[in-house]
Amino acid sequence: MIFKNPIIPNSSTFVGEKKTLDYEAICVFVATGFFLDNDTYYKEQKALKPAFEYQLDEKGKTIISEKSYFKWYYKPVERPLNEIVKEFATLFETIIKEQVGDKRVILPLSGGLDSRTQAAALFHLGNKVNAYSYAFDGGHDETYYAKKIAKVCNFPFQDWKIPNGYLWNKIEKLAKINQCYSEFTHPRQMAFVDEYDKLGDIFNLGHWGDVLFDDMGVPDDMPLEKQTEIIAKKVIKKGGLELANTLWESWKLEGDFEEYLSERIKTLLENINIPQSANAQIRAFKSLYWAPRWTNTNLSVFESVRPITVPYFDNRMCEFICSVPEKYLAGRQIQIEYLKMRMPDLAKITWQDHRPFNLYQYHWNKMPFNLPYKIYNKIKYKLFTKKIIQRNWELQFVGKENKKELQKWLFENTSFQELISNDLITSFYDKFTNKDSVYYSHLLSMLLTLSLFSKQKDNAI
Incomplete structure (x- = not known):
């Protein structure tokens, strides 16, 4: 075959x-x-x-x-930016139209550019779309900008709060879905795996746009x-x-x-x-090794519910990127100009990474223009006395009940003890608990993943 x-x-x-x-x-x-x-x-x-x-x-x-x-290459064809944006618009919208057809689309939204660009294309194509976003329970409201985008597009919108400790009653199911090829604190989408099928027929996901449509921030002659x-x-x-x-x-x-x-x-x-281009080479490295083995591993969570489409992964998009001069990829220019051209009202919504500026003003996100916002933000956080959840692992590893579940998987799984000695596990757990929880959070999450793998390997899951 x-x-x-x-x-x-x-x-x-x-x-x-x-x-x-x-x-x-x-x-x-x-x-x-x-x-x-x-x-x-x-x-x-x-x-x-x-x-x-x-x-x-x-x-x-x-x-x-x-x-x-x-084989990834860099053969830039010099042409004006507006021409490149029109090429992108035609290609991107063609890909999405082919991928989703007339199905009801499930669209995850954020305050960034990738999903916003998808929203503009789907609106332009006249697709039926249900959008959603989620935020940490006790964290920043990450749904704020997503709601604004959905409202401009007139997409029905669902906002969810990711609850504390949601992982533990789903962790064995997640181990089956991603086969333990990713640590378990990252796929936040698992919190709502039983809800997605109500939203539509097919996912349209925005992964990898931020890599393809930006430079890598290095000189092109880097050795x-x-x-x-x-x-x-x-x-x-x-x-x-x-x-x-x-x-x-x-x-x-x-x-x-x-x-x-x-x-x-x-x-x-x-x-x-x-x-001839270190930026193109590093982008190719990420696309060959990072996207398929890290980014894509947890797409299986979405795919366990509904079929998935990822327009930025399309072969034609990869070939298009190889023809675009780096000077136009830098700074997300193509997506920004596409949004201005296709849906100016979406471009007027704040770009989350450049708060409080939108796509017409983001270049002002530097001193002294952003000083008032920085001062306002600092005062707000000082006045806000309640600890804000900022990281995935805080919902899983912090608190009495979470620690109980974590300790069960680290210290009561005999299959895991055969792979890694109990002394090493105890040593690292103590460092996370007593030394630096932020620094050791990834390490602890990897130990948890290996514990699930060990049990899965022994056909116990």
């Missing part, structure tokens, strides 16, 4: 046996939160690579041959060694390196973990080989 993997696939496809644990790959996973390249938990099992065509055996379990059909360093800093999470180094030593793996990870990143960058 022939399997052609998209340039940015919606989900990972695995082939091979679940046999021998790949400890090196697991160390990368705990450091970064995703498996690198085609790694999995097992040496014999691999994820099929993006932009590759495979010939598999009749059962689809063994690779007979493979070949790449697309490979520096690119490797930049990517390593971006992918390694707080506390992740400490956990990875500790496990590397406890599993008696050869060499040094940091050198191992750096060399792998460097090799992957060399294989991309876009010497």
Whole structure:
């Protein structure tokens, strides 16, 4: 059988046996939160690579041959920005029209640009849309701008509050859905997994627009060694390196973990080989390795309820990006100008990342223009005495009941104790509890994920 993997696939496809644990790959996973390249938990099992065509055996379990059909490149075609925006409009709206047809669309909204751009396209195409957003219980009202966007588009809107401790009665279901390929505090959408089917027939998701339609913030002539360093800093999470180094030593793996990870990143960058643009090369790296193995893992939560569409993942969008000069990708210009052209009223709504400015004023988000807002914000937070929930893990790990559930998975799972010693687990849990909860939150979340994996591996889930 022939399997052609998209340039940015919606989900990972695995082939091979679940046999021998790949400890090196697991160390990368705990450091970064995703498996690198085609790694999995097992040496014999691999994820099929993006932009590759495979010939598999009749059962689809063994690779007979493979070949790449697309390689990321940078061949900018110089033309005015307004022409590029019109090209984007035609392409983006064509993709969405093909993907959703006349189905009722479920649209997650935020205060950023990606979902706002989708809202403009869906409104222009005349689709039936139900929009929604959610905020932390006890946190900032992240639904504020989403409501405004929905109102301008006349989309019915559902706002939800993510409750404290929502994860625990859904964690085993989540482990089945994402197969433990992502830490469990990130997929907030799991809190409402039983509600989505009431909203429509198909999801239209805005993932990866912020990567494709922006520069990477580096000089285009940045050397490979520096690119490797930049990517390593971006992918390694707080506390992740400490956990990875500790496990590397406890599993008696050869060499040094940091050198191992750096060399792998460097090799992957060399294989991309876009010497004329470091920005294009880093974007390609993210799209090849970050999107399919981190971003896409929890799209499976949406897909467990309704089919998903992701317009920014479309092969034609990837090819379009390769033709756009970096100077027009920088600063999200294309999406901003598209919104101004297609729906000026949406462009007038505050851009959350540049509060209090909108898409006509965001370039004023610098001193001294933003000083009054900064002063106002500082006073407001000083007067607001109640602690505000700002991070996903605070809803899961903080508080008596949360700690009880967390301790159960860390210390009462015998399968997990066979993978990581109880002394190491206790040591890291104590650091989270008594030393620096923010720094050690990712580390603790990865331990929780490995605990669920260990139980799943033993067919107990």
